[in-house]
Amino acid sequence: MIKNNLKNRKKIDSIFKVASKIITWSSLVVLAVLLYHVSITGISKLSLDFLNNFPSRFPHKAGIKSALSGSIWMLTFVTLISVPIGVLSAIYLEEYSKKNRITRFVEINIANLAGVPSIVYGILGLAIFVRFFQLDRSVLAGSFTMSLLILPVIIISSREAIRAVPKSIRLGAYAVGATKYQTIRHHVIPIALPGILTGVILSMSRAIGETAPLIMIGALTYVAFVPETVMDPFTTLPIQVFNWASRPQAAFHEVAAAGIIILLIVLLFMNAIAIFLRNYSNKKYDF
Amino acid sequence: MILKTKNLNLFYGSTKAINNCNINIEKNKVTAIIGPSGCGKSTLLRSMNRMNDFIDSFSIKGEILFDEKNIYDSKIDATELRKSIGMVFQKPNPFPKSIYENIIWGPKINGFEGDKDKLVEESLKDAGLWDEVKNRLNDSALSLSGGQQQRLCIARAIAMKPNIILMDEPCSALDPKSTAIIETLIKKLRKNYTILIVTHNMQQAARVSDFTLFLYEGEVIEFGDTEHLFRNPKNKQTEDYITGRFG
Amino acid sequence: MKLIFKRKSKLKEIFFEKIFALCSYLSILTTVLIIYILATESFQFFKQIPITDFLFGTHWEPLLEPKSFGVLPLLFGTLLIVIGSALISIPLGLIIAIYLSQYASSKARRIIKPILEILAGIPTVVYGYFALTFITPIIRIIFPDAEIFNALSGSIVVGIMILPMVASLCDDALQAVPKSLKQGGYALGTTSFEVIKGILIPSAFSGIISSFVLAVSRAFGETMAVTLAAGATPRFTINPLESIQTMTAYIVQVSLGDTPQGGIEYQTIFAVAGLLFIVTLMMNLFSNYIMHKYREVYD
Numbered sequence: 001m002i003k004n005n006l007k008n009r010k011k012i013d014s015i016f017k018v019a020s021k022i023i024t025w026s027s028l029v030v031l032a033v034l035l036y037h038v039s040i041t042g043i044s045k046l047s048l049d050f051l052n053n054f055p056s057r058f059p060h061k062a063g064i065k066s067a068l069s070g071s072i073w074m075l076t077f078v079t080l081i082s083v084p085i086g087v088l089s090a091i092y093l094e095e096y097s098k099k100n101r102i103t104r105f106v107e108i109n110i111a112n113l114a115g116v117p118s119i120v121y122g123i124l125g126l127a128i129f130v131r132f133f134q135l136d137r138s139v140l141a142g143s144f145t146m147s148l149l150i151l152p153v154i155i156i157s158s159r160e161a162i163r164a165v166p167k168s169i170r171l172g173a174y175a176v177g178a179t180k181y182q183t184i185r186h187h188v189i190p191i192a193l194p195g196i197l198t199g200v201i202l203s204m205s206r207a208i209g210e211t212a213p214l215i216m217i218g219a220l221t222y223v224a225f226v227p228e229t230v231m232d233p234f235t236t237l238p239i240q241v242f243n244w245a246s247r248p249q250a251a252f253h254e255v256a257a258a259g260i261i262i263l264l265i266v267l268l269f270m271n272a273i274a275i276f277l278r279n280y281s282n283k284k285y286d287f
Numbered sequence: 288m289i290l291k292t293k294n295l296n297l298f299y300g301s302t303k304a305i306n307n308c309n310i311n312i313e314k315n316k317v318t319a320i321i322g323p324s325g326c327g328k329s330t331l332l333r334s335m336n337r338m339n340d341f342i343d344s345f346s347i348k349g350e351i352l353f354d355e356k357n358i359y360d361s362k363i364d365a366t367e368l369r370k371s372i373g374m375v376f377q378k379p380n381p382f383p384k385s386i387y388e389n390i391i392w393g394p395k396i397n398g399f400e401g402d403k404d405k406l407v408e409e410s411l412k413d414a415g416l417w418d419e420v421k422n423r424l425n426d427s428a429l430s431l432s433g434g435q436q437q438r439l440c441i442a443r444a445i446a447m448k449p450n451i452i453l454m455d456e457p458c459s460a461l462d463p464k465s466t467a468i469i470e471t472l473i474k475k476l477r478k479n480y481t482i483l484i485v486t487h488n489m490q491q492a493a494r495v496s497d498f499t500l501f502l503y504e505g506e507v508i509e510f511g512d513t514e515h516l517f518r519n520p521k522n523k524q525t526e527d528y529i530t531g532r533f534g
Numbered sequence: 535m536k537l538i539f540k541r542k543s544k545l546k547e548i549f550f551e552k553i554f555a556l557c558s559y560l561s562i563l564t565t566v567l568i569i570y571i572l573a574t575e576s577f578q579f580f581k582q583i584p585i586t587d588f589l590f591g592t593h594w595e596p597l598l599e600p601k602s603f604g605v606l607p608l609l610f611g612t613l614l615i616v617i618g619s620a621l622i623s624i625p626l627g628l629i630i631a632i633y634l635s636q637y638a639s640s641k642a643r644r645i646i647k648p649i650l651e652i653l654a655g656i657p658t659v660v661y662g663y664f665a666l667t668f669i670t671p672i673i674r675i676i677f678p679d680a681e682i683f684n685a686l687s688g689s690i691v692v693g694i695m696i697l698p699m700v701a702s703l704c705d706d707a708l709q710a711v712p713k714s715l716k717q718g719g720y721a722l723g724t725t726s727f728e729v730i731k732g733i734l735i736p737s738a739f740s741g742i743i744s745s746f747v748l749a750v751s752r753a754f755g756e757t758m759a760v761t762l763a764a765g766a767t768p769r770f771t772i773n774p775l776e777s778i779q780t781m782t783a784y785i786v787q788v789s790l791g792d793t794p795q796g797g798i799e800y801q802t803i804f805a806v807a808g809l810l811f812i813v814t815l816m817m818n819l820f821s822n823y824i825m826h827k828y829r830e831v832y833d
Contacts, residue, residue, distance in 0.1 A: 092554035117755025176393025209657025
């Protein structure tokens, strides 16, 4: 005999449904609270002067010119270093490597590197780039360090994009006598490109927001100038924010909030591009 | 005799997919390979232009001779081989490029230096697609219907002027009308090309092919003249299969 | 009629393959270098300080005389953050994932997923600032004896930080459960909740656990938010309202100071980072292992 407890069971179901809905949406409210809190604290400090001034002992004179330009310098070199290496690695792992022990080892290794705490990369950068190669606390040392940090992320996301290219396209190319390289160069890469770019942009935004590794290589110093060569010392947006936020005076907290607003605007802009690219790639080549 | 297998055994890992296959494929004829799913039809077909090379666990014993040369010889380059033995796949797989680019890409990357427009036009005409697309050669190939896409893939194979075209269930993803068009096309292409076609559709094999090969669990059960094979199958299993008792 | 082709250069093919391979081996070099550096510098450290003193000592005072090098206070500080953040992010993350994969309309998904991504993309230093200037004041209203820097604030903010990661990884795991399994459940006349409890979660179990482990590992290595919010007082405590210091925050503290290179104080950061690396590596390997096992089931 089946007991008819459906009513009761349905009640549990709908309670759970409502509860999970409330929990989900209220977790998202955190974002709104965070944005609101930062905005009302920092908005008053936001001005053209803020963008044009160098850091200062006085909160009302402090600006982010050196930090903003440092971030841009670093991002440029991180892109130049990590994107080619990352994408080529992904191509190798996805298209060339045989499914053997070595490949498996490389894959596990990359997955683990993606989970290594960023501060450990900072220590690596300190020992290798700052000291061994004597790059000092330069833009170049920071860029190399940050490149190693985001390489696993670029490799993993690029592999996903490459894997999403239908196998039939590759076979079609081979069937007309194309070599592997030609197939990859003319078909796989163009089709995977939007997906690869999405991953690249997301890892770039990670690089822009990372702080700890740069602190390790000594980028937290008073830098009141814009870097002119790759060997110049530099500071970046999140480091400047950290610097201001860790001071006890409330006035500096306002400056920090203003810095955060700029940082978030940059990130939001990058995220928007990534989302746009992903939607674009989802629509095309859907077969 | 253009293609020949000698004591051919094909494996995936330790599983045998084809057992001791000895067949001769006649030049400028259509040979159909039939059999229930999983009998090794596609495996056999794909081994003929070394498309199985992309499967790590695949291995081969015995020989496949193309123009009396073993295509699995270490001196043979699989890429070069595929210029002479083209392929059309189960599902239309045009490149996400223009119709024109789809045709010319193969010859182009292989260093073709002749009249491209002419080659495209010829290939599309041979595939019976020219009249439908001649005014929109720069449109994306993905804008074509499924049947048109498959004919484009045939044109793409033809553009390389291969000796043999392998077709792996080319109509299985198409509607009856497109299927009929492609069947007519296959019969016409026989004049210039040798065609091997895998099909799960026995009527199709009977309609388009000169010779039929019946495979069952990796074994060649019967191979011979299509009309003969369908009218008086020598083997009980063949008879059961073509009369629809199993498969 | 045959087309005439130029021969292709085989050399070019091989050249490109080698270049690509070289790039992918760079990742192994990175790992080797990390291990080499941490090992050699830690070795110098352990030549002077017995490893048992380091691992089991309950007092961490490497910068002031009399020096002592017991890592337990840092480890406990880290664990306090890890446990606190896990208590927030794991249940909430799982519930969000269930809501997303089971109840949410596709329109709601389209709104929630990007928001989660944005949350996941906010730099940790911003979360640190948020903890310090927003969460801590609220905590100090509720618990007036809480210190300005306290573990609770750090835990909450790290929990918020890793929440999107748990949610989207669990969502992936739930989405990977074949539809046919779910439909099989519904065909027996079960409710959504029963399908979730009886079919979805058990089927996606290893994926879910793997995401939890990954999140914990992430919290373990988190640096900026805890440096800003949880303090710089290595204390052997389990009171979340006190100021503590995590392993990562200690490393930052040393690198911000004027500690001379090559001294024992300086070597401590390599020993601490070594421990951090080993612990997170184990967790990542474990997570990867169960994730991999589970992938095979439904492929």
